[in-house]
Amino acid sequence: MNIQAAVDAASEGDTIYLADHTYLLKETITVDKAITIKGFSGPDGCVIDGRHNVRCFEINDANLVDLTIQHGFVQGGFLGDPARRYGGGVYARNCVISNCVFRENGGNQGLHGILPAGAALAARDGSVVSDCIFYDNNKEGDGFSDPSTVHVGNGSLIERCTIRNNVTSVGALDCDYSTVVQCQIYSNQYRGVTMIGGTMRDCQIFDNEGSPGVVAFTVGSAVRPSNQGGGVHISEGGVVTRCLIQNNGSRIGGGAYIENGTLRNCLVLDNLSHYDPENPPGSFGVPSDGGGAYIQGRGSLENCTVLGNLSSHTTGGVFWKSSFDPVDETVIRNNILYSNSGFNLPSEAFVVTLEHNCIQDGIRLTNGNISSDPLIAADHRLSESSPCRNTGSNEAWMTGSGDYAGITRVINGDVDMGALEFVVPLVITQIQYAGGQVTLNWTSSPGAAYQLEGTDDLSANSWEKVGAAVTATGTVSSQTEAVVPRLRRFYRYRHILFE
Structure with missing residues (x-):
């Protein structure tokens, strides 16, 4: 040919x-x-x-x-x-x-x-x-x-x-x-x-x-x-x-x-x-x-x-x-x-x-520089007690931007040092259903954005969005959404990632 x-x-x-x-x-x-x-x-x-x-x-x-x-x-x-x-x-x-x-x-x-x-x-x-x-x-x-x-x-x-x-x-x-x-x-x-x-x-x-x-x-x-x-x-x-x-x-x-x-x-x-x-x-x-x-x-x-x-x-x-x-x-x-x-x-x-x-060198410790152990976890995120949390300088490019993983770059008011923002482990602490509505509470990081998703079948690994994304204002967040009654329903939250 x-x-x-x-x-x-x-x-x-x-x-x-x-x-x-x-x-x-x-x-x-x-x-x-x-x-x-x-x-x-x-x-x-x-x-x-x-x-x-x-x-x-x-x-x-x-x-x-x-x-x-x-x-x-x-x-x-x-x-x-x-x-x-x-x-x-x-x-x-x-x-x-x-x-x-x-x-x-x-x-x-x-x-x-x-x-x-x-x-x-x-x-x-x-x-x-x-x-x-x-x-x-x-x-x-x-x-x-x-x-x-x-x-x-x-x-x-x-x-x-x-x-x-x-x-x-x-x-x-x-x-x-x-x-x-x-x-x-x-x-x-x-x-x-x-x-x-x-x-x-x-x-x-x-x-x-x-x-x-x-x-x-x-x-x-x-x-x-x-x-x-x-x-x-x-x-x-x-x-x-x-x-x-x-x-x-x-x-x-x-x-x-x-x-x-x-x-x-x-x-x-x-x-x-x-x-x-x-x-x-x-x-x-x-x-x-x-x-x-x-x-x-x-x-x-x-x-x-x-x-x-x-x-x-x-x-x-x-x-x-x-x-x-x-x-x-x-x-x-x-x-x-x-x-x-x-x-x-x-x-x-x-x-x-x-x-x-x-x-680490411990010199030039002015202008917000520190030398303390950053206490980095195995996944390279900061641990909860890290001195690098909320100690960075907020810059214009951070607006609408994500960290290394795509999570909101500034959480809790001031940016963290390093590539990854500290985020509170996401745990759904309560689910209540009444009158055609479901209410969920979960642990959150102020300033981070979350999306609720639901599925009827965990084995299918097919999740659909429920309601609009929520930006957390505190360490515990709550959301109520109208839902269609089902025999069984599973819910999860995920962090909104920036493209």
Whole structure:
């Protein structure tokens, strides 16, 4: 079957169903119309193979669904040649790509050492990528001349995707002024995520390994060092929030490297900054610090819990390197920095706002900073007796915002330090039924929002909302709702989570 011939014959709005088969390509399939190309029985059966020689798809305004894309290839080229800059497996503009598998695609740098973006996929110009899996792309790469695995740019969205076991010099996921939601990025070399502007939320970034050496490559028109931020590199106003950043490694900023960006409401756990013996700290002017995070210049760390991070140099917690220019002010606010190796923070300050943090070192105890044991529970929430409860600084961004778990960010008047607000264990203490109405009492946290749900069958795990959500004003709340009489009815409350 000639897929290109089917595309050429299709009209706007058509769907092309591909039979189960491995399609070996001699040329790139080009689509410039609003059609859908869909595997008949899912990605396991329908495989598009570029034979390590050509890009599989170049598409505009089209949809790809239920396909496996493998062995596509792109080589970097001049800045003005987008056909050679983007996408080994697929280059998409204003497209929807869903439930696809991308594996063993590749690319390498071309003239002038310029890397393409997206060995597996480059999705730009308002594209949406959802429920896809990316693995083993550039698996033969050396980590020194390999493009990102997935590139999303210019107002695109990637959601509910898994990106694992890829080799890249600049980030398995390269997000350029776009949005990332509910993705898992793990076990990649040599970085998990590069955020250039844009926002990222509710993601898990773990077990990614950055470079311990001193290397930098040109991607597009900018230099992106691969030894900065093993988990995530944030720049140009990017915001990463409500993410788990755990067990990543790099020379500088094992968990995160922040340069004109924000890390907020995140758990930063068990990351490592380290170096190779041939390039010890300070060689080429490059340190090896910030096991949890490294902040360069105008960066912000807010309401994060930073625990158990290590550095082979001096600062296992959070290292910052501010200039003397107030424009480049570093902000470190409402965080818990505890149980990290060496220093939790460096001793020099320069231009920095440092307030309302729990810092184990016991220095700089002004502006609301404390050094007491935060008394963190096993789930990383604060215990009831924690000194970090209600001791943070309320900020404008918290209005209508959730904590790491999505629960109301400010409960009981003042925000807590760290990534998670303390919440009273939710227990329904009384249920009464009379006159076609049910009344329930439950333990609550003032300011938190709750939704009552009901079901007739616990085994079905199907719950429906009962009444409107309730925002608690005290430690015990009550709600009365009219209900249809039933022989048996089960009720529960759940916290309202912010999207």
